């Protein structure tokens with residue numbers, strides 16, 4: 001297996017060698033003036049579609065958009081209230097990407113954070129910014145996420161000592177199972193949940209193009225939202241979002257499987273996820289597009 005571009009393989013390396021890591025593993029905005037200069041804060045927050053042109057049609061389009069957006073928002077809030085009333089032990093699994101921030105904010109605004117368990121999986125291969133951001137949102141909204149990780153390693157160092165820092169390179173399927181799928185499935189099982197909230201959407205690409213809102217116990221409340229809708233929501237309500245969006249990452253997962261995506265591609269169909277698993281293959285040789293969490 002050969003990754004598409006050289007990457008640092010450990011979180012420790014990402015944190016300690018900021019200068020050589022600039023291209024592949026950025027550090028937090030503000031800590032790195034070079035990055036901050038190249039990627040102003042609003043890099044990611046200019047969704048296509050806010051330019052309505054001029055004249056009467058533009059006014060009508062804008063009005064229509066505002067109504068559509070406020071419908072989406074009220075449906076979202078209503079759906080969580082209904083879900084909590086009807087389903088036992090709802091769980092929200094979050095990777096803290098843009099859509100997840102919409103969901104978290106909507107749950108918080110509906111006053112339901114004490115009724116919906118928020119689950120975060122630390123794969124031990126995440127960008128350090130992801131864990132920092134988790135703690136930021138916990139503070140911002142006043143809740144505590146349940147953090148899960150692979151079953152036989154209590155810390156990242158344990159994992160490195162036992163399996164090595166490049167474990168994912170040896171067997172990507174095994175890595176996914178151990179570090180992502182099993183911990184997440186364990187969280188769902190322990191909670192005996194009847195409703196698993198997540199942020200998958202139809203515009204993520206062809207695998208999700210026909211995604212329903214309800215899929216067994218899975219609840220995909222943003223199924224019919226676009227990526228632009230998510231950014232419109234985040235901007236409109238001044239919602240905290242992952243700092244690495246501002247340096248060019250449209251989606252976020254593990255360091256080794258996440259690349260920046262040029263802004264002009266973010267809002268095209270499937271564009272958000274185009275920097276995920278770039279050039280990576282499953283063990284059977286097929287192109288990798290999912291980690292397996294939702295194909296199990």
Ligand SMILES: Nc1ncnc2c1ncn2[C@@H]1O[C@H](COP(=O)(O)OS(=O)(=O)O)[C@@H](OP(=O)(O)O)[C@H]1O
Nearest residue numbers: 093094095100119120121198199200290291292293
């Ligand atoms: N680290 C972590 N912690 C908790 N939950 C997580 C995590 N990573 C992924 N997920 C959940 O899986 C959903 C799919 O994520 P991804 O599409 O990024 O997965 S992957 O690309 O196949 O790796 C993802 O959907 P979103 O809610 O859209 O992020 C989450 O529900």
